[in-house]
Amino acid sequence: MMTPFTASPGDEGEALPSVKPRSARTWLAFVRNRTGLIGIVIFVGFVVLGLLAPVIAPGNPATITMHIMSPPTAHYWLGTTAEGQSVWSQVIWGTRPTLVIGFIAGALTTALSIIIGVGGAYNGGALDDVATMFSNIFIVIPGIPLMIVLATYLHHAGTVAMILVISATGWPFGARVLRSQTLALRKRDFVQAARLTGESTWGIVQRELFPNMISLIVANFLSTIMYAIGAEVSLQFLGLGNINTVSWGSMLYWAGNYQALAFGAWWWIIPPGICIALVGGALALVNRSIDEIANPQLTSAPKRGRLHRGGTGS
Amino acid sequence: MTEPEGVPILSLTHVSKTFFSGRRSRIDAVRDVTFHLYPHEIVCLVGESGSGKSTTAHLIMAMETSTSGTIRYQGQDVARLRGRSAHRQYRRAVQMIFQDPYASLNPVHTAGYTIGRPMEIHHSIASASQRNKAVLRLLRQVDLTPPAEFYYKLPYQLSGGQRQRVAIARALAVQPALIIADEPVSMLDVSLRAGILQLILQARDEAGVTFLYITHDLASARYIGDRILVMYRGIICEEGMADAVINGPQHPYTKALIEAVPNPEHLEDGGTVDDTVIPSHPSAPASPGCPYYALCPVSVAECQQNLPDWTELSGKHRVRCFHVADARHGVKT
Ligand SMILES: Nc1ncnc2c1ncn2[C@@H]1O[C@H](COP(=O)(O)OP(=O)(O)O)[C@@H](O)[C@H]1O
Ligand SMILES: [Mg+2]
Numbered sequence: 001m002m003t004p005f006t007a008s009p010g011d012e013g014e015a016l017p018s019v020k021p022r023s024a025r026t027w028l029a030f031v032r033n034r035t036g037l038i039g040i041v042i043f044v045g046f047v048v049l050g051l052l053a054p055v056i057a058p059g060n061p062a063t064i065t066m067h068i069m070s071p072p073t074a075h076y077w078l079g080t081t082a083e084g085q086s087v088w089s090q091v092i093w094g095t096r097p098t099l100v101i102g103f104i105a106g107a108l109t110t111a112l113s114i115i116i117g118v119g120g121a122y123n124g125g126a127l128d129d130v131a132t133m134f135s136n137i138f139i140v141i142p143g144i145p146l147m148i149v150l151a152t153y154l155h156h157a158g159t160v161a162m163i164l165v166i167s168a169t170g171w172p173f174g175a176r177v178l179r180s181q182t183l184a185l186r187k188r189d190f191v192q193a194a195r196l197t198g199e200s201t202w203g204i205v206q207r208e209l210f211p212n213m214i215s216l217i218v219a220n221f222l223s224t225i226m227y228a229i230g231a232e233v234s235l236q237f238l239g240l241g242n243i244n245t246v247s248w249g250s251m252l253y254w255a256g257n258y259q260a261l262a263f264g265a266w267w268w269i270i271p272p273g274i275c276i277a278l279v280g281g282a283l284a285l286v287n288r289s290i291d292e293i294a295n296p297q298l299t300s301a302p303k304r305g306r307l308h309r310g311g312t313g314s
Numbered sequence: 315m316t317e318p319e320g321v322p323i324l325s326l327t328h329v330s331k332t333f334f335s336g337r338r339s340r341i342d343a344v345r346d347v348t349f350h351l352y353p354h355e356i357v358c359l360v361g362e363s364g365s366g367k368s369t370t371a372h373l374i375m376a377m378e379t380s381t382s383g384t385i386r387y388q389g390q391d392v393a394r395l396r397g398r399s400a401h402r403q404y405r406r407a408v409q410m411i412f413q414d415p416y417a418s419l420n421p422v423h424t425a426g427y428t429i430g431r432p433m434e435i436h437h438s439i440a441s442a443s444q445r446n447k448a449v450l451r452l453l454r455q456v457d458l459t460p461p462a463e464f465y466y467k468l469p470y471q472l473s474g475g476q477r478q479r480v481a482i483a484r485a486l487a488v489q490p491a492l493i494i495a496d497e498p499v500s501m502l503d504v505s506l507r508a509g510i511l512q513l514i515l516q517a518r519d520e521a522g523v524t525f526l527y528i529t530h531d532l533a534s535a536r537y538i539g540d541r542i543l544v545m546y547r548g549i550i551c552e553e554g555m556a557d558a559v560i561n562g563p564q565h566p567y568t569k570a571l572i573e574a575v576p577n578p579e580h581l582e583d584g585g586t587v588d589d590t591v592i593p594s595h596p597s598a599p600a601s602p603g604c605p606y607y608a609l610c611p612v613s614v615a616e617c618q619q620n621l622p623d624w625t626e627l628s629g630k631h632r633v634r635c636f637h638v639a640d641a642r643h644g645v646k647t
Pocket of ligand 1: 333334335341342343361362363364365366367368369370
């Protein structure tokens with residue numbers, strides 16, 4: 001067919017200089033952002049603790065010993081429980097179910113929010129009406145009370161049941177936010193322009209909408225992890241989870257059951273409490289830094305020269 | 315100047331578009347519009363804000379469906395494109411440039427991606443390295459040099475004029491036969507407009523692209539257009555060669571427009587001044603007749619009742635006006 005304009009002879013040898021891909025630049029921005037870095041370090045620290053539990057605290061954390069209600073000693077760094085279990089060992093091992101449930105439930109909830117929120121809003125019409133109706137119904141269902149009812153009904157929610165309950169009650173919040181963002185974006189000229197170049201519906205969602213929503217999606221994911229951890233801890237604390245697994249929530253349940261506070265056994269309550277607060281705080285810090293990084297206009301231009309000087313700090 | 319000749323590349327026949335908002339209010343955005351675009355010409359659709367220009371563009375781009383009438387691209391009814399490949403072919407052949415370059419580029423995509431993506435979608439260039447070369451060549455052609463540097467720019471790093479050049483390069487990327495340019499310079503600084511107009515002329519001259527150039531500025535229409543279509547409240551009231559319409563307007567509305575230009579010598583300036591912009595008129599209640607009826611100094615009773623038919627004047631010049639029709643009828647007998 002026709003060639004656009006005429007090719008000028010000097011163009012043949014033209015090549016693109018290599019530039020760090022966008023994802024690398026985003027990570028760099030993250031690391032430069034103090035708040036985000038602190039949050040990531042704390043969170044990753046807990047992930048590492050959980051992974052290294054067999055090394056840091058070898059042995060079964062549920063093992064019962066004669067040393068009951070011992071305050072911190074050289075042997076039991078964080079003291080013992082009323083059944084003589086090591087609190088240190090329990091806190092370390094307790095990281096695992098808490099993070100796993102938080103992560104899986106967070107991922108599932110976010111996936112539901114995206115499918116229902118973005119899918120409904122982008123397609124519009126009856127599909128959107130149905131999606132909105134479901135969001136509105138589910139959003140008024142109070143999450144934690146429903147979980148309590150379900151957990152009671154299921155007789156001690158296992159891990160899978162707990163993840164399902166958390167996801168089923170958690171998705172409408174994200175779905176609403178993503179829906180309104182999608183509605184705002186789909187009317188924008190650049191989405192129309194993409195359609196006019198022949199981009200498919202899935203191509204538009206994936207290439208035009210998602211990149212503009214990624215900070216919202218990640219923020220939503222982190223908030224959902226926080227929500228899931230909170231829900232998991234609450235259920236465990238109320239004894240509605242599996243109280244025989246060692247988790248921060250079940251530690252608090254047993255501490256309450258044995259009236260640890262009345263016995264002045266602060267070492268049994270404070271460590272899991274601090275861990276919960278630290279994980280929640282770390283996620284909140286990361287979330288805040290995403291807000292700061294989200295807008296490319298607010299960060300400095302990713303000029304190639306700047307990147308080279310990046311090592312000297314800013 | 316290119317005279318219209320041969321088989322039209324795009325034909326609109328009796329096209330109307332009515333928007334219904336609420337139960338009672340209806341807006342006849344486009345009324346009985348008929349025109350033809352011939353290969354390699356630049357036709358300007360001029361009219362004040364709200365006259366239905368963008369709606370006409372959206373109908374052509376199949377972003378909206380017409381209420382009545384047919385739009386044919388090379389004989390093919392645009393409303394009856396069936397199947398994925400027919401749609402793709404049409405998208406490849408007909409492209410659009412949007413008015414606002416701040417809105418029409420995705421803030422997360424580099425210029426290189428924006429221009430290369432249409433080539434990728436249509437597989438018009440097979441390999442990624444060939445595509446990169448083509449993108450660089452386009453960047454050079456739209457005067458974004460050095461291209462290797464502009465390739466990686468994000469929209470926020472570009473000025474309005476540069477953004478519009480990226481948008482033009484995107485439209486050219488799939489080597490379309492026809493481009494609908496909806497007021498492509500109206501959001502730009504006056505000093506940048508001539509460069510964009512030049513680019514459009516060049517794309518026509520060197521790549522043979524046909525343009526429907528939408529504007530509300532008479533000077534740029536006169537500068538760039540081979541022919542002019544004057545639109546008012548959904549109807550096209552006059553059409554003809556650009557010189558003929560600007561120098562010898564026949565429809566009372568067109569006459570009023572051209573008389574209202576404060577510095578007529580600026581009509582020769584090619585859109586680099588802002589005082590040839592068509593002012594907006596106060597809205598009048600919708601009537602079945604000529605929309606200019608209420609403001610027209612020479613209206614007759616019939617104007618309010620019926621939409622006048624076309625009166626052919628010399629050459630390609632024609633007007634939709636009872637007064638002109640009557641005057642010519644009078645001359646003949
Ligand atoms: N989607 C829509 N719904 C309802 N009315 C519309 C819509 N699009 C355009 N209109 C109306 O149609 C008329 C013509 O608009 P438009 O084609 O944008 O004019 P122009 O581009 O010439 O300024 C205006 O009165 C406008 O309000
Ligand atoms: Mg418009």
